[in-house]
Amino acid sequence: WDEPIVFELSAPGERGVLVPAVEPGVRAEVGDVVADLPATLRRPERPALPEIAQMRVVRHFLRLSQENLGADLNVDVGQGTCTMKYAPKVNERIVTTPRLADLHPLQAEDTVQGVLEIIWQTERAMAEISGMHRVSLATQGGSAAIWANIAMIRAYHEANGEGDQRDEVITTIFSHPSNAAAAKVAGYKVVTIHPDADGYPDIEALRAALSERTAAIMVTNPEDTGIYNPRIREWVELAHSVGALASYDQANANGILGITRARDAGFDVCHFNLHKTFGTPHGSGGPGAGANGVSEKLAPFLPGPVVERDGDRYFLDGDRPRSIGKVAPFYGVVPNIVRAYSWIRALGAEGLRAVAEVAVLNNNYLMKRILDIPGASAPYAQGRRRVEQVRYSWQELFEETGISSEEIGVRASDYGMHYWTSHHPYVVPQPFTLEPTESYSRAELDEYADVLAQVAKEARTDPELVRTAPHHQTVHHTHHDDLDDPDRWATSWRAYLRKYPHAAQNRAAGAERAAAEAAVR
Amino acid sequence: WDEPIVFELSAPGERGVLVPAVEPGVRAEVGDVVADLPATLRRPERPALPEIAQMRVVRHFLRLSQENLGADLNVDVGQGTCTMKYAPKVNERIVTTPRLADLHPLQAEDTVQGVLEIIWQTERAMAEISGMHRVSLATQGGSAAIWANIAMIRAYHEANGEGDQRDEVITTIFSHPSNAAAAKVAGYKVVTIHPDADGYPDIEALRAALSERTAAIMVTNPEDTGIYNPRIREWVELAHSVGALASYDQANANGILGITRARDAGFDVCHFNLHKTFGTPHGSGGPGAGANGVSEKLAPFLPGPVVERDGDRYFLDGDRPRSIGKVAPFYGVVPNIVRAYSWIRALGAEGLRAVAEVAVLNNNYLMKRILDIPGASAPYAQGRRRVEQVRYSWQELFEETGISSEEIGVRASDYGMHYWTSHHPYVVPQPFTLEPTESYSRAELDEYADVLAQVAKEARTDPELVRTAPHHQTVHHTHHDDLDDPDRWATSWRAYLRKYPHAAQNRAAGAERAAAEAAVR
Amino acid sequence: MxxxxxxxxxxxxxxxxxxxxxxxxxxxxxxxxxxxxxxxxxxxGSLDLPPALVAEQDLERHLTSLLDRNRSTRERLSFLGAGTYNHHVPAVVDEVISRSEFLTAYAGEPYEDHGRFQALFEYESLMAELLNMDVVTVPTYDGFQASGTALSMAHRITGRGRVLVASDVTPDQLSKVTDYVRTSLELVPVATVDGTADVAAVRAALDDDVAAVWVQTPSFTGALEPALPALADAAHAAGALLVVTTDPIMLGAVAAPADAGADIVCGDIQSLGVHQWFGGGHGGFLAVHDDPRLVMELPSRLFGLASTDVPGEYGFGDVAYERTSFALREEGKEWVGTAAALWGIAAAVYLSLMGPRGMAELGETVLARTAYAAARLGRLPGVAVTDTAVHFRELLLDVAGTGRTAAELRDAARARDIEPGVVVGEHRLLVCVTEVTAQDDIDRLVTTLAEILQESAA
Amino acid sequence: MxxxxxxxxxxxxxxxxxxxxxxxxxxxxxxxxxxxxxxxxxxxGSLDLPPALVAEQDLERHLTSLLDRNRSTRERLSFLGAGTYNHHVPAVVDEVISRSEFLTAYAGEPYEDHGRFQALFEYESLMAELLNMDVVTVPTYDGFQASGTALSMAHRITGRGRVLVASDVTPDQLSKVTDYVRTSLELVPVATVDGTADVAAVRAALDDDVAAVWVQTPSFTGALEPALPALADAAHAAGALLVVTTDPIMLGAVAAPADAGADIVCGDIQSLGVHQWFGGGHGGFLAVHDDPRLVMELPSRLFGLASTDVPGEYGFGDVAYERTSFALREEGKEWVGTAAALWGIAAAVYLSLMGPRGMAELGETVLARTAYAAARLGRLPGVAVTDTAVHFRELLLDVAGTGRTAAELRDAARARDIEPGVVVGEHRLLVCVTEVTAQDDIDRLVTTLAEILQESAA
Known part of the structure; x- marks a missing residue:
């Protein structure tokens, strides 16, 4: 499809859905409420939304959906660190019942016992999986959960009179950037540890950074390189030795479910991403959901109301004076909590362990296939296995051909595969990060590796082909530099029309040209 | 996608969904039931179905879905006579409730009052729309409804002692072929009337055909040409004058809803297609649903149980001795009945009439656009308006270029549009049949006409381009002649493997070649 | 305007x-x-119809309030079968068939509707494996229609005028088929013995005007026909065909009728991933061997795989389209129209998910639970299972010994929110269990009926 | 293994x-x-988790039996709001966001995920029209987060340390925002008068350490702030920003805050096509004018339209990606992560369906029903509406005059299957009506409360 922007579909007079009119009885009582609005409240003209009949709206967004590659449609192993796994369809059928979708959060508790029990059971399951004392499901995603971690840490130190003294947080470069960023927002100075020569988090650098000013260490493990820090317990103990807390970002937990637990390594707080590890769909970028686990001493600081059980009855307890308060409306991303509960129940303890083991097996299998491609490498910890993902490098290929990792990723999309490079900064040169999870079959991993091998070959034999990609996409090479210039960026249709007044004419001309080109074989 | 056949995805040991095992308590009671089966009942080996994990099954069928053009995705005006219109999404949400999907037809009547009321109300609405005395919704589609029509006619004549005498049925060539075919199956000799010089059904031919042997006339009106027979009442009266019944195929009713009614023209029986006229989705070719309307004298012969009302209570009446009996399991295609009811309620009487008027307006607007294309014509009734569709002809273009209507249709699919020619036989030479319905906006009708104009131009400027189409489809020019030869047709994967033992190797080779080609710009 | x-x-x-x-x-x-x-x-003027509910929310509220007056088989324990069955529908099936691309498509051509052609070809192919027959058509309306057509095919092939009905056929099916074929065929019942065919009586009734022996297995009472090979031999010896109506859901565990010599196998696919829909979710299948004499008599559409201009690529199209009434009007084979393609896609997804093991396990679970239900119910005082055949999914109880009618027992059970089965005679109750009927559910039925019988005895 | x-x-x-x-x-x-x-x-050994339900049917039965213990706002009449609202969700919205392509996608690049980029660009653009502001980000988590970030932006832009809270802000929102910004900002409440801002008091409190005046409209009690222009003028005169938290659902009828001079407009999009989800269906929006000083302080992703190698073709990508923590870690603006993109797509579909007339009509209907509810409820004996402001969707009742507490009245109504509102104080009840609350529903609430009051009087 060459589907227009929705505004271009507007046909005056068309309606997509109708809303009920004011009833005569209501009008008789209240008069013309719009006319009676004070001038400062009355909207002078209708908003310039498009007018489109329902079927055309359906067609528009269905066509856009077809121009998108969901995890269900492609071999989505290229979004390393994102843990793209199967979101079971049965969970969609379960959560879409009106008895979940159409519940108000402030209904009488006796009318929501089912969902309260699910929240309670999910908290218990997460506590068991992490080994932590208590879990809150109130946060709306991984980074929000990181925020809650640091907010609790801050509250804890303040409660102990050390709020002013402890003004530093230590993280590692291969931990998710939100650990650093959220700590900064919470008022901390951020210290970032780089890997040692072997690619493991540098424990000597940690020792040097720790002091009585340290509020916490906030680390991901395994890190985004797929390397598990074997000295993680020492890290935690070192932090504790200076009175700091240890916070564990478990975004990469998929490979260690049932293998090792946060609390067993001594962590005080940790979080999971339900949309990464527990099979809730990623929703084009959310909603996700977070689970914050804490030790007994941090429990009073957990956010929001918590669900408690009294015999067979479940209820909300919001009377918790040391709580950091609300981190979000109400009780978290409820549909995802229900999906995660369903996912855990579908698999059980044995299944969770099988998930981890197969995810790790798949990852090491794919690593073998990738490292067989000339020009690809996996920096750090040479010869060691990885857990659930690998940060690879095309540096050799780049030196040989001048083709960057980004260009290879774009060209791979011509074959229906894709990857992203990794978070900035590119500590690993020409990076790409693959995480196959447990969801893809061997045949699909082979298919993926074959595509990368093919593109690597093209980089040598026909670099221009790679550099000018994409060739088989909905859209062609896009001028992204427009988007970094305030004078040129078009952040909305209205801004576009304002900045590019001749755009509509160009568009029409382009459409004609495209039709003419389509006529050519 | 170049998606394999599902069998090619098999990976031994994988499972798509698990079923519950025999409980220990059951096994203790009954032993090993499979081992105990008599030899003639025990399956010797498992069926050779593929073994595929769930996500890969999802991916397979989702990819296939993307290789399909539903009415939601394209401007589906090219399936003339099929009445491709908007199937509202709200109806999908309504019918998928377990309180409809998971009802058993023999439940206690007090647990199904809602669905019985909907069936009853829908019958009443159909009776009002057709003017008939009574309606049955028991049939599963348009042709099934035609069968029920002729079965009732047969039973009626038999009940009157004229079963043997009346052994002929008269239809017209532009009535749906099932009218002829079902009459034949019911034991009748079929007489087919062709149009007169003006393209109207030839009333003189009718007069000549009618006799005391005529059981019924079975006609569509407007016919598949989009021409309304202005002498329809005379047709019915002539039939009645020889003791025959008149049966009305209302597959093309979309343009006459609220404009004119079957009973008012004197018809004894008629039917609607719920999936054509009343907005139920076409389901890739069913399930549809039929509504059979009859006059008072035919009412005793209606099939199946009928829904009756007693005060506020609805019940099924199956005790009807002159009924033709069951035509299908239970009470018809219930989800489609509910959808049709919802569609009627969304629009009301005024809305139904608006549907008809806009469908007819759209059709005449599109006709204007098509007839402006050099080489296109609308045979018959020159200069007259059409109702809801038009059977056009590319005969002029064909004579000029040698490009057939079928080839133009295939080429149009490269532009995301398509049409079908029409039912055989091709009375109209090089036919194509367009029916825009009320669902498409003017902009889309223009878009469609532009594509046909473009292809017609190509037929003149570059006929080879058209002849070798498709060029932009999932699949390339296909050798359909394979399918008419018993030695070569492959009716299933097992038949294919048997007849083409080297196919798998060819396939692998082809895939490699395709990959190589994809590498070329 | x-x-x-x-x-x-x-x-x-x-x-x-x-x-x-x-x-x-x-x-x-x-x-x-x-x-x-x-x-x-x-x-x-205007038609006399109820007022329009133009706001979607009002429409939805109205419809939902009506439907909320129903209570589903998820809410009340159901042992109802008799043609429509409560099997589990995997969520993936609903996901696929609710895709707009499939749900709203109709009769596109092989190029733009490649996916539909492939999905239905896969349906045919998966069914072919289950049935061990190479040719399965795109679905017709339902099992009733499929059986009617199968017998009509037998008539056209043999030119003969009678059908021996060797099984206890579902009465509604018999009603439909009888009216459908009566121009050319007379249906002659041959009484069953102990729930299954009386082979000797069938053999005796066979003559050179018999077009087909017709067997339904599982029968109306759920009995499996063990004598298919003997019936096939007898029919073939007399120049007749063996037509078998069956339910493919059992064929993971039970032998395919084709292996016993059946010539045409047909039935319903509602069991394979379609909800009960108040009886409105049926589709029919027709299967034959790859023999032109049989294939050319099929009235339905039949999709086949064909080569394309690209080596190794799969294309699809209609096999022998000239058979159909679309092509030949009344000179085609019977007639064809919009039938039940979407349910065919549902069945394709279902069988792809279930695989060989799933079908085998499901067959075993249902056989075992049926036997369990028979054993437990048959021990209730005054209750007897009517025959000793092997049953799949359904069994018939004779409750005459309880001193109460089947309808009385049913009504008493309904008052306890259980549908105990379908009343099919004064003292006969047809009880159905599937893989969704857990042992606990059967135990609850047994306990409930025991209570009811005790109360009435008291 | x-x-x-x-x-x-x-x-x-x-x-x-x-x-x-x-x-x-x-x-x-x-x-x-x-x-x-x-x-x-x-x-x-093994984790201590409940046993696996590996058969899908068992899993679904378990979950469904739990969820069936809930009763939804479709089953019981609800006047609950306070942050989560029962607006109608058009079926097309659910259809689109349940498409696998959107539901299961994540962070693909602009080429393979063109559809997601376009849909979210359209979300931004449709919101921009409603808000009359050129820049709206991809959704953040919820309105609370959006408000917290908006105030943080004001701090970063002005370098100042206090915020004047001029409205009755939703208490839970105040809790979140307070903790979120407390490192850099102190929130100073300025008491409202008769439900809306005390402009004179705000003006008096403004000084050169005020980063922003913060207004929530509709306020926690549903009151619309009529003095936005005056507040904007006052804030701007003092070098402070005006930050407005609002609900875009009303903006078809009510003036956009930007037109009154607001600098940052933010809030929640749950109203725009997202179900209530027990409070779990929230997404936040942040809007500013196309001014780099403001745009460069936004922490969220922002998609923009760009040209491609094909003239006239639309491409998409991230605007000023280097702002974000994805790019700069702790040197980026706050932080960004997986938030609520799917609800953004829902809102895009919703606004495309509603169009200008739909939004205007919806605004009018809700305004009218709110006024109607206020009039009818305010006439109940002992019941008073707490202020005379114009209200949208919600209003606060003081029931002290009835001699009963708000909780007592609520419990009595619940016993009649009505949720009459949220208890927000001993004698205060927050009542919510939307376009799904018909006149009949309001009348039923009035009648029910009248009965309850009569009974308690008797």
Whole structure:
């Protein structure tokens, strides 16, 4: 499809859905409420939304959906660190019942016992999986959960009179950037540890950074390189030795479910991403959901109301004076909590362990296939296995051909595969990060590796082909530099029309040209 | 996608969904039931179905879905006579409730009052729309409804002692072929009337055909040409004058809803297609649903149980001795009945009439656009308006270029549009049949006409381009002649493997070649 | 245009747009388009229909309030079968068939509707494995229609005029088939013995006017026919065909009728991933061997795989389209129309998910639970299972010994929110269990019936 | 591999396949991959979790039986709001966001995820029209987060340390925002008068350490702030920003805050096509004018339209990506992560369906019904509406005059299957009506409360 922007579909007079009119009885009582609005409240003209009949709206967004590659449609192993796994369809059928979708959060508790029990059971399951004392499901995603971690840490130190003294947080470069960023927002100075020569988090650098000013260490493990820090317990103990807390970002937990637990390594707080590890769909970028686990001493600081059980009855307890308060409306991303509960129940303890083991097996299998491609490498910890993902490098290929990792990723999309490079900064040169999870079959991993091998070959034999990609996409090479210039960026249709007044004419001309080109074989 | 056949995805040991095992308590009671089966009942080996994990099954069928053009995705005006219109999404949400999907037809009547009321109300609405005395919704589609029509006619004549005498049925060539075919199956000799010089059904031919042997006339009106027979009442009266019944195929009713009614023209029986006229989705070719309307004298012969009302209570009446009996399991295609009811309620009487008027307006607007294309014509009734569709002809273009209507249709699919020619036989030479319905906006009708104009131009400027189409489809020019030869047709994967033992190797080779080609710009 | 009626389902309903379109075609009003409809046939005024609910929320509230007056088999324990079955529908099936691309497509051509052709070819192919027959058509309406057509095919092939009905056929099916074939075929019942075919009686009734022996297995009472090979031999010896109506859901564990010599196998696919839909979710299948004599008599569409201009690529199209009434009108084989393609896609997804092991395990679970139900129910005082055949999914109870009618027992159970089965005679109750009927559910039925019988005894 | 666990969600769980894969990588067992996990950290034995429900039907039955213990706002009449609202969700919205392509996508690049980029660009653009502001980001988590960020932006832009809270802000929102910004900002409440801002008091409190005046409209009690222009003028005169938290659902009828001079407009989009989800369906929006000073302080992703190598073709990408923590870690603006993109797509579909007329009509209907509810409820004996402001959707009742507490009245109404509102104080009840609350529903609430009051009087 060459589907227009929705505004271009507007046909005056068309309606997509109708809303009920004011009833005569209501009008008789209240008069013309719009006319009676004070001038400062009355909207002078209708908003310039498009007018489109329902079927055309359906067609528009269905066509856009077809121009998108969901995890269900492609071999989505290229979004390393994102843990793209199967979101079971049965969970969609379960959560879409009106008895979940159409519940108000402030209904009488006796009318929501089912969902309260699910929240309670999910908290218990997460506590068991992490080994932590208590879990809150109130946060709306991984980074929000990181925020809650640091907010609790801050509250804890303040409660102990050390709020002013402890003004530093230590993280590692291969931990998710939100650990650093959220700590900064919470008022901390951020210290970032780089890997040692072997690619493991540098424990000597940690020792040097720790002091009585340290509020916490906030680390991901395994890190985004797929390397598990074997000295993680020492890290935690070192932090504790200076009175700091240890916070564990478990975004990469998929490979260690049932293998090792946060609390067993001594962590005080940790979080999971339900949309990464527990099979809730990623929703084009959310909603996700977070689970914050804490030790007994941090429990009073957990956010929001918590669900408690009294015999067979479940209820909300919001009377918790040391709580950091609300981190979000109400009780978290409820549909995802229900999906995660369903996912855990579908698999059980044995299944969770099988998930981890197969995810790790798949990852090491794919690593073998990738490292067989000339020009690809996996920096750090040479010869060691990885857990659930690998940060690879095309540096050799780049030196040989001048083709960057980004260009290879774009060209791979011509074959229906894709990857992203990794978070900035590119500590690993020409990076790409693959995480196959447990969801893809061997045949699909082979298919993926074959595509990368093919593109690597093209980089040598026909670099221009790679550099000018994409060739088989909905859209062609896009001028992204427009988007970094305030004078040129078009952040909305209205801004576009304002900045590019001749755009509509160009568009029409382009459409004609495209039709003419389509006529050519 | 170049998606394999599902069998090619098999990976031994994988499972798509698990079923519950025999409980220990059951096994203790009954032993090993499979081992105990008599030899003639025990399956010797498992069926050779593929073994595929769930996500890969999802991916397979989702990819296939993307290789399909539903009415939601394209401007589906090219399936003339099929009445491709908007199937509202709200109806999908309504019918998928377990309180409809998971009802058993023999439940206690007090647990199904809602669905019985909907069936009853829908019958009443159909009776009002057709003017008939009574309606049955028991049939599963348009042709099934035609069968029920002729079965009732047969039973009626038999009940009157004229079963043997009346052994002929008269239809017209532009009535749906099932009218002829079902009459034949019911034991009748079929007489087919062709149009007169003006393209109207030839009333003189009718007069000549009618006799005391005529059981019924079975006609569509407007016919598949989009021409309304202005002498329809005379047709019915002539039939009645020889003791025959008149049966009305209302597959093309979309343009006459609220404009004119079957009973008012004197018809004894008629039917609607719920999936054509009343907005139920076409389901890739069913399930549809039929509504059979009859006059008072035919009412005793209606099939199946009928829904009756007693005060506020609805019940099924199956005790009807002159009924033709069951035509299908239970009470018809219930989800489609509910959808049709919802569609009627969304629009009301005024809305139904608006549907008809806009469908007819759209059709005449599109006709204007098509007839402006050099080489296109609308045979018959020159200069007259059409109702809801038009059977056009590319005969002029064909004579000029040698490009057939079928080839133009295939080429149009490269532009995301398509049409079908029409039912055989091709009375109209090089036919194509367009029916825009009320669902498409003017902009889309223009878009469609532009594509046909473009292809017609190509037929003149570059006929080879058209002849070798498709060029932009999932699949390339296909050798359909394979399918008419018993030695070569492959009716299933097992038949294919048997007849083409080297196919798998060819396939692998082809895939490699395709990959190589994809590498070329 | 009589008056403006702007609605989300009708794009060009805006008065200004209509006026422009009318102008474009040179018409002064929509009335002109209806010039051929005589004035005396024109509807005067408005149809008498309930008021429109133009706001979607009002429409949904109305429909939902009606449907909420139903109570589903998820809410009340159900042992109802008799043609419509409560099997589990995997969520993936619903996901696929609710995709707009499949749900709203119709009769596109092989190029633009490649996915539909492939999905239905896969349906045919998966069914072919289950049935051990190479040819399975795109679905027809339902099992009733499939059986009627199968027998009509037998008539056309043999030119003969009678069918021996060797099983206890579902009565509604018999009703449909009888009326459907009566122009050419007489159905002659041969009474069953102990629930299954009386082979000797069938053999005795076979003569050179018998077109087919017709077996339904599982029968109306759920009995499996163990004598298919003998019936096939007898039929073939007399120049007749063996037509078998079956339910493919059992064929993971039970032998395919084709292996016993069946010539045409047919039935319903509702069990394979389609909800009960108050009896409105049926589709029929027709299967034969790859023999042109049989294939050319099939009236339904049949999709086949074909090569394309690209080596190794799969294309699809209609096999022997010239058989059909679409092509030949009354000279085609019976007739074909919009039937139940979507349920065919559902069945394709279902079988792809279930695989060989799933089907085998499901067959075993249902056989075991049926036997369990028979054993437990048969021990209730005054209750007897009517025959000793092997049953799949259903069994028939004779409750005469309880001193109460089947309807009385049913009503008492309904009062306890259980549908105990279908009453099929004064003292006969047809009880159905599937893989969704857990042992606990059967135990609850047994306990409930025991209570009811005790109360009535007291 | 400890032992084979074959499951539909885990393709390579077959023991034979695992063995082949292990061989391919030269490992003897999965244990080798965990060499870096010290033995003392290894879980011994199995986690203590409830047993697996591996058969889909058992899983669904379990979950459904739990959820069936809930009763929804479709089953009981609800006047609950306070942050989560029962607006109608058009079926097309659910259709689109349940498409696998959107539901299961994540962070693909602009080429393969063109559709997601376009849909979210359209979300931004449709919101921009409603808000009359050129820049709206991809959704953040919820309105609370959006408000917290908006105030943080004001701090970063002005370098100042206090915020004047001019409205009755939703208490939970105040809790979140307070903790979120407390490192840099102190929130100073300025008491409202008769439900809306005390402009004179705000003006008096403004000084050169005020970063922003913060207004929530509709306020917690549903009151619309009529003095936005005056507040904007006052804030701007003092070098402060005006930050407005609002609900875009009303903006078809009510003036956009930007037109009154607001600098940052933010809030929640749950109203725009997202179900209530027990409070779990929230998304936040942040809007500013196209001014780099403001745009460069936004922490969220922002998609923009760009040209491509094909003239006239639309491409998409991230605007000023270098703002974000994805790019700069702690040097980026706050932080960004997976938030609520799917609800943004929902809102895009919603606004496309509603169009200008739909939004205007909806605004009018809700305004009218709110006024109607206020009039009818305010006439109940002992019941008073707490202020005279114009209200949208919600209003606060003071029931002190009835001699009963708000909780008592609520419990009595609940016993009649009505949720009459949220208790927000001993004698205060917050009542919410939307376009789904018909006149009849309001009348039923009035009648029910009248009965309750009468009974308690008797």
């Amino acid at each position: 009589t008056q403006p009626f702007v609605h989300p389902y009708i794009p060009n309903s805006d008065p200004a747009v209509r006026a422009e379109m009318l102008a474009a075609v040179g018409a002064s009003s929509v009335e002109e388009f209806y010039a051929d409809v005589p004035p005396e046939l024109r509807v005067q | 400890t032992q084979p666990f074959v499951h539909p969600y885990i393709p390579n769980s077959d023991p034979a396949v695992r063995a082949e894969m292990l061989a391919a990588v030269g490992a003897s067992s999965v244990e080798e991959f965990y060499a870096d996990v010290p033995p003392e950290l290894r879980v011994q």
